[in-house]
Amino acid sequence: MVKKLTELEGCALGLVWANGPCTPYFIRRIFQVSPSPFWSGSAGAIYPLFERLERHGLVHSLERTIGKRRSRHYSLSPLGKKALLAWLRPHSDWIYAVPPDPLRTRMDFLHALPPTEKAAFLADAKEKLQSQMGLVKEDCAQKRKDGQSYLVARGAEKILKARLEWINEVITSELK
Amino acid sequence: MVKKLTELEGCALGLVWANGPCTPYFIRRIFQVSPSPFWSGSAGAIYPLFERLERHGLVHSLERTIGKRRSRHYSLSPLGKKALLAWLRPHSDWIYAVPPDPLRTRMDFLHALPPTEKAAFLADAKEKLQSQMGLVKEDCAQKRKDGQSYLVARGAEKILKARLEWINEVITSELK
DNA sequence: CCGCTCATGTAACTGGTTACATGATTTA
DNA sequence: TAAATCATGTAACCAGTTACATGAGCGG
Numbered sequence: 001m002v003k004k005l006t007e008l009e010g011c012a013l014g015l016v017w018a019n020g021p022c023t024p025y026f027i028r029r030i031f032q033v034s035p036s037p038f039w040s041g042s043a044g045a046i047y048p049l050f051e052r053l054e055r056h057g058l059v060h061s062l063e064r065t066i067g068k069r070r071s072r073h074y075s076l077s078p079l080g081k082k083a084l085l086a087w088l089r090p091h092s093d094w095i096y097a098v099p100p101d102p103l104r105t106r107m108d109f110l111h112a113l114p115p116t117e118k119a120a121f122l123a124d125a126k127e128k129l130q131s132q133m134g135l136v137k138e139d140c141a142q143k144r145k146d147g148q149s150y151l152v153a154r155g156a157e158k159i160l161k162a163r164l165e166w167i168n169e170v171i172t173s174e175l176k
Numbered sequence: 177m178v179k180k181l182t183e184l185e186g187c188a189l190g191l192v193w194a195n196g197p198c199t200p201y202f203i204r205r206i207f208q209v210s211p212s213p214f215w216s217g218s219a220g221a222i223y224p225l226f227e228r229l230e231r232h233g234l235v236h237s238l239e240r241t242i243g244k245r246r247s248r249h250y251s252l253s254p255l256g257k258k259a260l261l262a263w264l265r266p267h268s269d270w271i272y273a274v275p276p277d278p279l280r281t282r283m284d285f286l287h288a289l290p291p292t293e294k295a296a297f298l299a300d301a302k303e304k305l306q307s308q309m310g311l312v313k314e315d316c317a318q319k320r321k322d323g324q325s326y327l328v329a330r331g332a333e334k335i336l337k338a339r340l341e342w343i344n345e346v347i348t349s350e351l352k
Numbered sequence: 353c354c355g356c357t358c359a360t361g362t363a364a365c366t367g368g369t370t371a372c373a374t375g376a377t378t379t380a
Numbered sequence: 381t382a383a384a385t386c387a388t389g390t391a392a393c394c395a396g397t398t399a400c401a402t403g404a405g406c407g408g
Contacts, residue, residue, distance in 0.1 A: 006367065007278060014285035025387055038276035045368050047389055052367090069376055069387070081288075088282050088289060089297070095278045096304040098312060098332040100214035102183060102271045106264050108328050109190035112257075113264060121266070128272040136274060151349065152284050155342045156274040162338035166331045173327065182395065201359055221396050223361055228395090245359075245404055 002083050003056065010087035011039075012049060013076065016059060017084055021075035024050045035132075035139050035156065050074050058083050103163065107170065122171050129164045136160055178259050179232065186263035187215075188225055189252065192235060193260055197251035200226045211308075211315050211332065226250055234259050279305075279339065283346065298347050305340045312336055 005013065015027050024046045031041030050072075053059045058080035061072045076084070090096075103125060110118055140153035181189065191203050200222045207217030226248075229235045234256035237248045252260070266272075279301060286294055316329035 007276070007281060008368080011281055011284075014288065017285065017288055023387085024389090028387095036274045036276060037270040040369075042369060043387090043389065044370070044391090048367085067376080071388075084285065084288060088285055089293075090300060090304070093304055093308070094213045095282070096301065096308050098212045098308065098336055099275055099277045100183070100212060101275045101331070101335070104328055104331045104335075105183060105187055106271070107331065108187075108325070109193065109260065109264055112190065112193055112260060117265075121264075124266060125272065128266070128269055132269070132272050132274065149284070151346055152280055154345065155277070155280045155283065155339070158338045158342045159277065159280075159335060160274055162334045163331070166334045169330065170327055184396080199359085200361090204359095216397075218397060219359090219361065220363090220398070224395085243404080247360075 002058075002079070002086060004091070005083060005087045008039075008045065009049060009053065010084065012046070013053065013058060013080055013084045013087070016074055016076050017081065021062070021073040023071050023073055025071070035135050035153075053080070101163070103167075118174070122167065122174065126164070126167050126171065129160060129167060133157070133160045133164065178234075178255070178262060180267070181259060181263045184215075184221065185225060185229065186260065188222070189229065189234060189256055189260045189263070192250055192252050193257065197238070197249040199247050199249055201247070211311050211329075229256070277339070279343075286350075294350070298343065298350065302340070302343050302347065305336065305343060309333070309336050309340065 012027055015030060016022060019026070028041045028043065028046045031039035031046075034041075050059065050061070054061055054074070056079075057077055059074040060077050061074045063070060063072055065071075110121065113121060136153065136157050140150050140157055143150040143153050188203055191206055192198060195202070204217045204219065204222045207215035207222075210217075226235065226237070230237055230250070232255075233253055235250040236253050237250045239246060239248050241247075286297065289297060312329065312332050316326050316333055319326040319329050
């Protein structure tokens with residue numbers, strides 16, 4: 001059996017599948033412009049990742065030289081396709097479980113803050129969530145315009161909306 | 177300035193703040209029974225974590241012996257309280273950004289699966305999300321009954337509901 | 353007293369972060 | 381042509397995982 005992939009590995013593999021042969025840098029950019037900071041797209045993560053994938057035979061690479069610049073284009077191997085499908089398919093239920101949320105985490109300890117700060121925190125959170133909502137809506141509209149699938153962006157939008165509703169609930173229940 | 181805390185460190189510190197002097201094992205259990213698998217509560221994470229916090233002066237510990245069993249009870253130091261507040265307060269916007277979601281991530285590559293499997297995946301996801309919903313609702317009701325704050329559990333519930341709605345949206349748009 | 357779970361660890365490993373380096377290309 | 385940014389890396393570090401070890405207490 002193939003070693004199971006991390007989220008980053010699976011996702012990178014999926015992006016190679018979707019975009020055809022491409023450079024680590026190309027993938028890196030996709031992560032970097034994602035509205036979710038979870039995908040840092042740091043060079044130190046991506047380049048070694050592709051070396052790893054190649055060592056395991058999930059991708060293979062060709063060196064291209066354009067002008068004076070050398071770069072390495074990776075493409076999915078048959079084994080890589082298999083690994084992608086295995087990663088995609090639900091191996092266990094953790095995929096469906098409630099995902100981590102740093103804001104929700106902090107809410108447990110909110111009353112460690114002095115009352116005025118607590119209120120300020122909540123008001124600030126509401127505002128920041130709304131501004132994030134703006135970003136995601138933009139991203140969603142952009143994808144729709146570009147003819148890309150916007151279902152994932154829609155998912156992000158719905159999550160943010162739920163968080164916002166929740167914060168409002170917290171605010172009213174705290175002020176009461 | 178104090179070194180910034182990881183999510184796990186901040187949360188552990190918060191739990192010590194909320195529960196008074198307690199053992200790493202006690203904290204560990206809280207993570208283990210959490211409905212979110214993000215908090216693994218593995219021993220290899222928690223015990224070194226408390227040693228680290230103590231080295232940095234954020235907690236101090238007392239050794240207790242009950243019967244023949246030795247254990248170490250950690251409590252929050254003034255510096256630790258400061259660090260907790262700093263962690264709690266919004267340092268930057270990433271707290272509010274759209275959190276990672278392994279299900280959403282996979283949705284980008286769903287059409288790598290053969291059509292029948294794709295449909296099965298979605299149907300399965302819906303079912304699993306509903307069963308997760310059951311768990312979280314239970315958790316929420318339990319906390320309510322125990323007089324604990326259930327706001328955080330409510331947040332988890334709302335998120336799950338949003339994911340479920342989203343999956344339904346995906347299903348109808350895929351089958352169309 | 354045997355086996356199971358509780359409770360407290362530890363050691364090796366690893367994926368991802370941070371920070372730095374370097375040369376190519378573009379822009380002012 | 382100088383400065384900025386693009387593109388490709390690399391090395392040190394570190395938090396958390398996995399897997400193991402060990403003894404205490406408890407239920408049969």
